[in-house]
Amino acid sequence: MRMKSLVQDARETQLAMEMIELGARMQMLESETGLSRERLLKLYKEIRQESPPKGMLPFSTDWFIPWQQNVHASLFMSFRGFITKNTKLSGLDATLKAFRMYRDHVVSNDLDQVLSLTRAWTLVRFFEAKMLQLACCTKCTGGFVAHAYDPTQGYVCGLCHIPARAGKGKRATARVTDDLKIAV
Numbered sequence: 001m002r003m004k005s006l007v008q009d010a011r012e013t014q015l016a017m018e019m020i021e022l023g024a025r026m027q028m029l030e031s032e033t034g035l036s037r038e039r040l041l042k043l044y045k046e047i048r049q050e051s052p053p054k055g056m057l058p059f060s061t062d063w064f065i066p067w068q069q070n071v072h073a074s075l076f077m078s079f080r081g082f083i084t085k086n087t088k089l090s091g092l093d094a095t096l097k098a099f100r101m102y103r104d105h106v107v108s109n110d111l112d113q114v115l116s117l118t119r120a121w122t123l124v125r126f127f128e129a130k131m132l133q134l135a136c137c138t139k140c141t142g143g144f145v146a147h148a149y150d151p152t153q154g155y156v157c158g159l160c161h162i163p164a165r166a167g168k169g170k171r172a173t174a175r176v177t178d179d180l181k182i183a184v
């Protein structure tokens with residue numbers, strides 16, 4: 001019995017370390033592991049060489065709806081959907097793998113990383129709570145994040161109908177659009 005507890009503690013410690021390295025906030029760590037707050041604080045300070053940020057997690061589905069956040073959230077959910085469909089991963093493991101894929105994609109395409117791990121985790125929780133859904137674009141057929149129960153008939157995504165203020169110029173907007181359409 002004691003050996004099982006040690007193995008479980010080692011697994012949760014490893015998981016916490018991985019999440020800290022990816023930028024998880026304390027609330028996420030506390031929710032996803034059974035480790036004490038004191039242990040998590042020590043790990044956080046040891047790994048990040050700083051105290052964790054204070055304050056509450058953002059709690060609004062509205063953050064994921066504006067153009068840039070929506071494109072990045074939709075990209076992340078596309079990666080997560082691919083992982084859950086094509087591997088045996090689910091839950092937090094699928095979220096972490098999808099976040100790594102998202103991060104690698106934006107870095108390799110020289111894009112700004114809009115989603116943090118905690119935002120991505122919150123996004124998944126909003127989907128699980130049926131507060132958000134994927135809407136299929138009628139032009140590109142990609143799946144994009146939308147409020148749950150919003151009408152989606154005739155939906156056109158932010159990549160097919162880019163807002164006038166999106167991007168810093170036509171060339172930058174075109175590059176972002178091309179890079180993200182490939183992934184979504």
